[in-house]
Amino acid sequence: MKTDILTKEDIKQLVDTFYDKVNNDKVLSPIFNEVAGIDWAHHLPKMYQFWGTQLIGTMDYQGQPFPPHMKLNLSVDNFNRWLQLFTETINDLFQGANADMAIYKANNIATVFQYKLGISK
Ligand code: HEM
Numbered sequence: 640m641k642t643d644i645l646t647k648e649d650i651k652q653l654v655d656t657f658y659d660k661v662n663n664d665k666v667l668s669p670i671f672n673e674v675a676g677i678d679w680a681h682h683l684p685k686m687y688q689f690w691g692t693q694l695i696g697t698m699d700y701q702g703q704p705f706p707p708h709m710k711l712n713l714s715v716d717n718f719n720r721w722l723q724l725f726t727e728t729i730n731d732l733f734q735g736a737n738a739d740m741a742i743y744k745a746n747n748i749a750t751v752f753q754y755k756l757g758i759s760k
Pocket residue numbers: 667670671675676677678681682685689701702703704705707708711713717718721744745746748749752
């Protein structure tokens with residue numbers, strides 16, 4: 640039976656599983672790996688902190704989520720795919736109030752990012 644997102648181990652499983660999917664996605668993978676030239680050893684721990692802070696109160700994320708997205712030339716389709724993979728990851732692994740909150744927050748932040756990028760429909 641699936642449980643809710645409750646511990647740092649759960650956050651790590653969520654983030655690792657999601658970015659595995661991203662890395663296997665033919666549209667998103669090149670954006671992360673070729674356009675952004677991402678350093679995964681640096682990015683993944685930052686994302687553990689980000690989602691830990693959002694969902695289980697670890698309060699260890701210090702950063703600005705939006706700026707790295709400004710120069711990636713992202714489209715509405717890119718965001719929709721990101722949200723699809725994220726939602727799939729959550730629904731495959733977890734169930735509960737924090738799982739629902741993760742999907743809710745991801746959608747809200749994606750909406751704000753698209754608005755700031757001037758690509759919202
Ligand atoms: C098309 C969708 C997206 C793409 C392609 C994308 C890609 C990226 C890339 C390339 C970075 C920079 C990594 C680095 O070089 O350190 C990044 C950082 C980040 N992204 Fe996204 N992202 C997307 C959507 C989102 C969404 C919807 C959220 C939140 C729900 C999010 C949260 C973050 C955060 C928190 C960081 C780290 C910012 C920092 O503190 O430096 N991203 N993203």
